[in-house]
Amino acid sequence: MTLRLLFDEIRSNIKKISNDLGYPIVEFDVSEAAKPEFGDVSCNIGFLLAKPIKKRPSEIAEIIANEYQKRKRVFVSEVNVHASGYLNFVANHSAFIESVMQSSVRQDYGKFDLGQNSKIVVEHTSVNPNKALHIGHVRNIVIGDTMARILHKACYDVRILNYVDDSGLQVADIVIGFKYGGFDSKPPQNQKFDHYCGDTVYVNITERYGKEPILAEKRTMVLKELEEGNSEVAKFGDEITRRVLEEQLKTCWRLGVTYDCLNFESQIVRSRLWNVVLEKMKSMGLIYLESEGKNAGCWVIKSDSETEEDKILIRSNGVATYIAKDIPYATWKLGILEDPFYYKQYTVQKNGRILWETTLENTETKLNFTGDTVITVIDSRQSRLQKIITKIIEDFKSKGKSYVHLGYESVTLSSDTAKNLNLETEGKSVQMSGRKGIYVNADSVLDILGKKTYDEVKKRNPDLDDALLIKIAEQVAVGALRYAMIKQDLDKIITFDMTESLSLEGDTGPYIQYAYARSVRILEKSDKTPAFDVSFNDLNTSYEKNLVKIIGKFDIQVEDSAKNLSPKLIARYCYDLAVYFNSFYEHVKVLTAESPEMINARLCLVWSFKETLVKALSLLGIDAPYRM
RNA sequence: GGGCCUGUAGCUCAGCUUGGAUAGAGUGCUGGACUUCUAAUCCAGUGGUCAAGGGAUCGAAGCCCUUCGGGCCCGCCA
Numbered sequence: 001m002t003l004r005l006l007f008d009e010i011r012s013n014i015k016k017i018s019n020d021l022g023y024p025i026v027e028f029d030v031s032e033a034a035k036p037e038f039g040d041v042s043c044n045i046g047f048l049l050a051k052p053i054k055k056r057p058s059e060i061a062e063i064i065a066n067e068y069q070k071r072k073r074v075f076v077s078e079v080n081v082h083a084s085g086y087l088n089f090v091a092n093h094s095a096f097i098e099s100v101m102q103s104s105v106r107q108d109y110g111k112f113d114l115g116q117n118s119k120i121v122v123e124h125t126s127v128n129p130n131k132a133l134h135i136g137h138v139r140n141i142v143i144g145d146t147m148a149r150i151l152h153k154a155c156y157d158v159r160i161l162n163y164v165d166d167s168g169l170q171v172a173d174i175v176i177g178f179k180y181g182g183f184d185s186k187p188p189q190n191q192k193f194d195h196y197c198g199d200t201v202y203v204n205i206t207e208r209y210g211k212e213p214i215l216a217e218k219r220t221m222v223l224k225e226l227e228e229g230n231s232e233v234a235k236f237g238d239e240i241t242r243r244v245l246e247e248q249l250k251t252c253w254r255l256g257v258t259y260d261c262l263n264f265e266s267q268i269v270r271s272r273l274w275n276v277v278l279e280k281m282k283s284m285g286l287i288y289l290e291s292e293g294k295n296a297g298c299w300v301i302k303s304d305s306e307t308e309e310d311k312i313l314i315r316s317n318g319v320a321t322y323i324a325k326d327i328p329y330a331t332w333k334l335g336i337l338e339d340p341f342y343y344k345q346y347t348v349q350k351n352g353r354i355l356w357e358t359t360l361e362n363t364e365t366k367l368n369f370t371g372d373t374v375i376t377v378i379d380s381r382q383s384r385l386q387k388i389i390t391k392i393i394e395d396f397k398s399k400g401k402s403y404v405h406l407g408y409e410s411v412t413l414s415s416d417t418a419k420n421l422n423l424e425t426e427g428k429s430v431q432m433s434g435r436k437g438i439y440v441n442a443d444s445v446l447d448i449l450g451k452k453t454y455d456e457v458k459k460r461n462p463d464l465d466d467a468l469l470i471k472i473a474e475q476v477a478v479g480a481l482r483y484a485m486i487k488q489d490l491d492k493i494i495t496f497d498m499t500e501s502l503s504l505e506g507d508t509g510p511y512i513q514y515a516y517a518r519s520v521r522i523l524e525k526s527d528k529t530p531a532f533d534v535s536f537n538d539l540n541t542s543y544e545k546n547l548v549k550i551i552g553k554f555d556i557q558v559e560d561s562a563k564n565l566s567p568k569l570i571a572r573y574c575y576d577l578a579v580y581f582n583s584f585y586e587h588v589k590v591l592t593a594e595s596p597e598m599i600n601a602r603l604c605l606v607w608s609f610k611e612t613l614v615k616a617l618s619l620l621g622i623d624a625p626y627r628m
Numbered sequence: 629g630g631g632c633c634u635g636u637a638g639c640u641c642a643g644c645u646u647g648g649a650u651a652g653a654g655u656g657c658u659g660g661a662c663u664u665c666u667a668a669u670c671c672a673g674u675g676g677u678c679a680a681g682g683g684a685u686c687g688a689a690g691c692c693c694u695u696c697g698g699g700c701c702c703g704c705c706a
Contacts, residue, residue, distance in 0.1 A: 027646080029646070033649095034648095034649060035649080035650090038649075042649090044647095044648065046648095047647090047648060047686095047687090050686080051686085056686095057648085057686095082649065083649090084648070084649045085648075085649090086648080086649065128706095165706085168706055169705075169706050170706080172706095223706090294704090295704075297704090298704060305630085305631090307629075307630045307631080308630070308631070308702080309630095309702070309703095312703085312704055314704090315704040316704060317704075319704085321703090321704070321705085321706090322705075322706050325706090379700095380632070380633070380700075380701085381632095381700060381701060382701085383631085383632055383633090383700090383701070384631075384632080384701055384702065385701095387631095387632090407632090407633090409633070409634085409699080409700080410699090410700080412699090431699095431700090453668095456668075460666070460668085461666090476668090487641085487642095488640090488641070488642095489641085489642085491632095491633055491634075492633090492634075492641080493633090493634085493699065493700090495640085500640085500655095503655085504668055505654090505655085505668055505669090506653090506654045506655060506668090507640090507641085507653070507654045507655085508654090508668085510668055511654095511668065511669085513668085514666085514668050514669075515669090517666075517668095518665075518666065518669085519665095521665065521666065522665045523665095524665095525665060526665085564645075568642095572642075575653090575654095579653090582669060582670070583669095583670070583671095585665075585669075585670085586661090586667095586669070586670040586671080587670080587671095589664080589665070590665060591665050592664080592665075606665090627666090628666085628668075
């Protein structure tokens with residue numbers, strides 16, 4: 001019995017009692033008690049029935065409590081009425097603890113069958129392949145990757161996609177840099193190619209457009225050639241794109257992120273999927289040829305409201321707009337149209353997962369990366385566009401809610417960090433911009449964090465060899481960055497400050513990892529293997545009870561997080577686990593407990609905690625080092 | 629002008645979906661705890677007109693309306 005089973009029992013009993021008493025049906029809430037002194041579980045049914053049956057909440061709670069006493073109650077030891085009107089329950093300690101301990105050591109603990117193996121696509125990252133990933137991209141990547149892991153835990157069949165926009169202006173810009181801007185396509189020694197393209201070539205070329213009209217002229221031409229795909233420029237563009245992509249992926253893998261398939265925009269364009277979608281939209285009457293007004297001669301999507309502008313899909317000169325690349329891609333992800341692609345293996349990733357890529361050449365390999373539901377992780381500046389796509393897809397599928405835009409607010413740079421980039425902002429934070437060179441690269445942050453944690457781990461663990469120190473430092477650096485990017489609500493702006501992000505205390509990834517290392521250490525120092533076939537009744541301090549209770553909540557957290565597409569709930573859960581463990585650690589001695597039985601019982605609890613934490617952290621993509 | 633998001637402690641944020649018990653963390657500041665399973669820790673104190681006003685409710689940080697402050701989006705660019 002985890003907490004969920006306790007809730008379920010109380011819920012069904014109250015429902016029965018209320019029904020037997022002839023009360024009207026109300027949507028009452030059964031939830032964890034707000035404070036320990038109230039008990040373990042609370043129910044608000046008294047408040048809800050107060051009006052319909054004209055009794056005071058506490059009076060109703062009293063009646064139900066009396067009735068509850070008469071019923072069979074296996075997992076509830078006490079039913080109390082609070083003067084406020086709440087109905088409070090105390091769990092049967094021995095039954096509860098026994099069940100949490102047993103279930104928490106199971107390999108699949110925390111799993112909750114919400115998805116019933118239905119296919120779900122998560123698309124994230126999707127960074128233009130002309131630059132290195134900066135910390136703003138990291139937020140996207142971490143949200144997408146974490147969500148994918150949580151959905152998998154909630155029994156969805158998850159496919160992860162990364163969309164490579166290799167035919168856009170940004171790629172054209174660096175192609176121009178190499179072809180006409182005088183840049184060598186070999187980066188200076190020791191510099192990653194993506195850093196070189198983004199930090200040097202891209203920033204330089206966009207700056208020169210104003211002064212050198214010849215470069216600007218080349219732009220349109222290069223862009224066209226990239227889309228069409230047969231020219232020498234297109235081949236060169238493809239080569240450059242792939243070199244950048246490879247370096248970007250290295251950063252993603254460093255963060256513990258993997259994918260199933262890379263989708264190249266150029267191929268979507270060249271596959272002519274757009275024409276099929278267009279004809280279908282015309283025949284379904286989803287788009288209109290405007291005959292008058294400022295949009296005369298354009299195919300448009302009519303807006304619902306009067307104030308919102310219509311969205312142009314095809315210009316009066318017959319050329320499709322940007323959104324025309326997104327719509328066929330969205331239909332492809334949902335498997336609405338016949339798949340024009342073949343697939344070939346890009347690489348095998350570190351975790352053994354094969355990464356595929358789309359191709360238009362017939363490789364005789366047909367795979368399926370579509371889903372019944374598609375989640376697209378894009379920052380909320382794209383909300384308007386995503387709303388249009390969602391609407392069109394709904395018209396296509398008529399099934400509703402199959403295309404979900406998971407939006408999030410952007411990452412800005414604090415004024416201090418901006419100052420380090422020679423940018424004076426008068427104390428205000430500033431939006432990042434790849435074009436203007438205002439950003440902090442993900443690799444740099446990880447390197448700086450890694451250096452700091454390396455020194456710290458070495459100081460604390462002088463006995464460890466260097467290779468291990470480096471590994472631990474990297475795990476802590478990644479943990480710190482991933483946690484910082486995921487703990488906050490999606491619609492809050494994250495202001496990134498380099499100095500602040502180096503803090504590893506308090507509500508941080510390393511704090512949680514540290515709790516794990518402590519638990520491992522206890523188990524390591526004990527010469528006994530914990531035996532679980534005993535009674536745990538003696539674990540009855542508040543520190544122990546709290547820890548058991550939080551461990552017992554894991555599957556509920558997974559459910560909530562998956563249902564609400566809210567990855568931060570798992571981050572908070574990990575933090576709470578660590579807080580309760582640290583408190584236990586300081587107040588309750590394990591290895592020097594009063595009896596061998598007590599030592600064993602507490603070792604079991606530590607083991608349970610360790611297993612649960614490592615599973616929860618893995619949903620965040622954070623490794624837990626055993627020493628730090 | 630329209631749309632989306634946001635405003636809770638000095639600072640950074642939980643809580644708001646689904647109204648209910650004394651509004652919680654981290655950080656900062658003050659003080660305390662290492663001969664002890666790792667002090668990246670723990671414990672105590674400090675700190676709040678939940679932006680403002682109104683409404684419905686027995687009851688509002690939460691729901692509705694208005695106002696104000698902050699951010700983002702609204703091209704026959706991508």
